[in-house]
Amino acid sequence: MGLIEHKKIAPGLYWVSIPSRKVFLQAGCPADSVKHLIKHGVIRNQANGGALHETGPNCLLLSDLGIQNGQFANLAEFTMLQMFYRQGMLIPNHPGYSKDKPVMIGNPEQIKAQLDYVFRGNYGLIDENELVEAGMPREQAMEMMRLKLKFAFGRIQATHDLIDCRHLSDDALDIGGGVLVKRTGINKFRISVEQEFIDLDLNLAPHEAYQPTYKLNFQRFAPEFFSVIHSGEGDGWDIHRPAMASIICYGPDVYLIDAGPHITHTLRALGLSLNSIRGIFQTHGHDDHFAGLTELMLGDRKLEYYSTSVVRHSVNKKMQSLLSVKFPVLERFFTIHDLAPEQWNNIDGLEVQPSYSPHPVETNTFQFRTVTENGHRTYHHLADICSMSVLQRMIEPDQQKPGISLQYFQRIKDLYLQPADLKKIDIGGGMIHGQAEDFQGDRSKKIILAHTADELTPSQLSIGTRALFGQIDHLVKSHIDNRHEVAARSLHHYFPTVPFSSFYELLNQPIESLEPGSALVRQAGHAQDIFLVLSGIVAAPKSEVPFGLEYVAGYLVGDDPDCPLHQLISKSFAEILRIPRRIFDSFLERYNLKESFSKNISRRRMLQNSDLFQSIKWSPLLNKIAKSVYEIQIKDQQVISHFTGHFVFILETGHLSLFREGYAEELKPGQFCYEDNVITDHAPLELQLKALENSRGYLIPHVVLKDIPAVEWKLLETYKRRSQAIQKAPVLHKNAS
Incomplete structure (x- = not known):
């Protein structure tokens, strides 16, 4: 029998057990990771001297990346609480008490972030001054600190006093009992003992997400006032x-x-x-x-x-x-x-x-x-x-x-x-x-x-x-139909220059209900109509079209002539407002909107298929952004040192090399760069572009992006991923060679 037992628990989460060395390692720490370990039987009740306590990890290997696909990749609060209290590792006279502290392994940036975050999760604001700065009167702040200190058994304790932190740098790290952890790539690790080893990859696939431990049945959304x-x-x-x-x-x-x-x-x-x-x-x-x-x-x-x-x-x-x-x-x-x-x-x-x-x-x-x-x-x-x-x-x-x-x-x-x-x-x-x-x-x-x-x-x-x-x-109880108010707000989002009172002809249409799995278009004569989603989710099967063709509340379906209406089905209980094509076209003509509504459609498609806008596809905002972009042609072998100003660059066609000394990555259509232009003023990545063939892309002013939270979050995630990769590139290159 081998020394190492391991299994993949969920996306971005692994369990590694080496009983002979008393090493029980949780690799990856997304939200609800403790729940996943409970569900898989890794964490369970164990009798010890007549008392029950939980089993579980005594070591935690963090993701190199703090964010993956828009979700936090490291949330160690409940993992640490489980070790401290439910296992009893820090409670004297508890059957699970250990003189050894829980071990946290990772790059220094992520370890510091987790220590600070767990500290704030334990205590929140930590003294009277922070409470007063947050707006609480001094006398009330004194009262709250008395309460906080009672919960904290008399003192605010630094998290690093409770956890054994092991910084994973260039070389293999011994975490105890001869068990070695070595980074083999960004978010890739090798766990070895004696002659045995396993390789772990904590990276999520491009469209993969961390998962809950439960499944929820679809419910019909039908509130009153x-x-x-x-x-x-x-x-x-x-x-x-x-x-x-x-x-x-x-x-x-x-x-x-x-x-x-x-x-x-x-x-x-x-x-x-x-x-x-x-x-x-x-x-x-x-x-x-x-x-x-x-x-x-x-x-x-x-x-x-x-x-x-x-x-x-x-x-x-x-x-x-x-x-x-x-x-x-x-x-x-x-x-x-x-x-x-x-x-x-x-x-x-x-x-x-x-x-x-x-x-x-x-x-x-x-x-x-x-x-x-x-x-x-x-x-x-x-x-x-x-x-x-x-x-x-x-x-x-x-x-x-x-x-x-x-x-x-x-x-x-x-x-x-x-x-x-x-x-x-x-x-x-x-x-x-x-x-x-x-x-x-x-x-x-x-x-x-x-x-x-x-x-x-x-x-x-x-x-x-x-x-x-x-x-x-x-x-x-409600005596009005709020669905038409929701529809009017959505139409105003699409057509901000049109007054609310001008939407009546569009609103005076039937609201249709869809069961989960129902086809959007149920009559052949409606295949050219426009549909406004009021609630629920309408999407195409992944096998039919590229991942991500999904329409949610507030989105028009069918305004793009290439939209595959016949393929769309409801992914939940849904309600839609069906607007006949003739009425919709008449509305556009009456308010001189037809040309502006359709002329940017190719640029809008480019945006909606890019990595930067993957969370807000088919939003009316893309029409506004499409009008603000600047086209850039880059000839084969041409090098661009930098774009001045607060712009983000998206590649539409061709291939580019994004590089600096000791680091390079290939930029493919739909990908973007120069997020450091808008995320930070003090730590630019200083990357250059070189065309590997004739290429075309667009500069997007940050001013049109700065109030779109999904885009800001994606820029921040990408900046942190790239800065981490740049930091590790020379080390990984040295190890590989």
């Missing part, structure tokens, strides 16, 4: 359900509460896309509520971000740590709305009141309400709360010591027990979560119990119930 969709009831360890979350529907607007891992997977099951979402309410920055934020950056417009300033600052510092950047990430990719805490804030008629809730990091509860003729209808969302028994033990009259006051305890108890028409609560238990028994006397009309992977007990079911995925609670 004020509705709550239950989109997550689990916790960070639940392999069967998304983490605790909800979706608020108010009029035509859709809002998320938190964005856990694989949030777009959740949205697709509900027939929603990023274009369907107006904004997100953020409770706090733990990974099971935070890790999906990057997926919300892959749309063609900025979503609105609602939270208190203190929570926003906490989340932003964690995001900066992950990305190793200093600029305010949330402000760059979202439209920020800081909500006043402990007050009602008006958002176009929907009122929301955030309140600070005790947790190791800054956390909000949210109360939502809207007025009706019979008074307010209310929804309270209480994620990551604290049990009354734990809080009671924290009461400490001496204000110089960690703890809370009796008055603070009573204030939080009153907050949690405020009655609502609908209330969702965290019952995860333990030191930092709530318990159902605290709500035994709650006068709310309906209570949803969430944030647990366990089955509910009879005692808990006497207090509340568990919601199924996609279940909807309607709080206020």
Whole structure:
């Protein structure tokens, strides 16, 4: 029998076990990697002296790349928590206690990023000054720091004191017991012991994505005027359900509460896309509520971000740590709305009141309400709360010591027990979560119990119930059809110079519903019509057309004459507005739009097939961008040192070499470069272009890209990948030779 046991767990995630050397290695650390290890039986309960504790990794090999295909590649928070507490590696007298610290292996940049990010995930803002800078009054900041220190057992501890960090550089690294780890390429590694070895590749394929551990059934999206969709009831360890979350529907607007891992997977099951979402309410920055934020950056417009300033600052510092950047990430990719805490804030008629809730990091509860003729209808969302028994033990009259006051305890108890028409609560238990028994006397009309992977007990079911995925609670019935408002907004996005009142002839058409798997065109006579997707996803089978032919809410289908309408099917429950071709053409002619609408179609196709715009294909934004590009002809063997100004270059035809001393890569049609022109002012990559044949491409001004979060995110991801490759190129070349 060999010394090394290993298997691929999921894209970008491997398990390597070398029992004889007591090395149990997790290679790769995408979101929900712990859940995948649980699902595959790698992490399981084990009896030791009559006590149960979990098995699992004691070593973690990080990806060289912090971002892959728009998703975070390294999210070590829950992996470290599993090692620290569920395995018990850092708990004295625990059956899993080890004098050896968990080992983290990787390049220095990624290790530093992970240490900083785990640190922020443990503590959030770390002193009174940071809280005050985030907008909290000094007296309240002192109160919060007392609470934080109580959760932290009296002191804020640096993460590097808890983890054995091993920098992987040029040579093979011994991680213990004669087990060697060696980098053989960017994100490629060899694990060896004695004469045995295995090779691991943590790179994702161009269109591959990290996956959740669960499958969600398609649900029909059918809210009323004020509705709550239950989109997550689990916790960070639940392999069967998304983490605790909800979706608020108010009029035509859709809002998320938190964005856990694989949030777009959740949205697709509900027939929603990023274009369907107006904004997100953020409770706090733990990974099971935070890790999906990057997926919300892959749309063609900025979503609105609602939270208190203190929570926003906490989340932003964690995001900066992950990305190793200093600029305010949330402000760059979202439209920020800081909500006043402990007050009602008006958002176009929907009122929301955030309140600070005790947790190791800054956390909000949210109360939502809207007025009706019979008074307010209310929804309270209480994620990551604290049990009354734990809080009671924290009461400490001496204000110089960690703890809370009796008055603070009573204030939080009153907050949690405020009655609502609908209330969702965290019952995860333990030191930092709530318990159902605290709500035994709650006068709310309906209570949803969430944030647990366990089955509910009879005692808990006497207090509340568990919601199924996609279940909807309607709080206020709708007497208007909001779908036409959604359609009008989408048309205005395409035709911004046309007033809303001029869309009536387009809107006065039938709205058709599609079941999953249904053909878009069901009658031969409709094959020339235009379709506006209102909800759901319409796409072509991958076997029929190149990957990525997909239309989501807000997109017109059929405006491109080469669109294969007959091949398109619904990938979820969907609703579409069918606009007869004659009416659509008449509309274009009436407002002198026909020529401008069609003349840039070849450039738009070039853009939509490029790597840079792969997340926003067929968006109306591409029409605007197509008008702003500058064509560049590069003759065979011609060398271009640099393009001055804030431009990104996309290659349309031909082949180019992108190079500098010690580094070269081939640029193929659809690929882009010079992202360093717009991402950074202090660390340009200093790359040159050389034509390997006659080539043509386009310069795109950054001014037309800077407010498109998906493009900004792709530029940042590519810059980090290229800078990492340039840094490692001489070493890898030396090793290869």
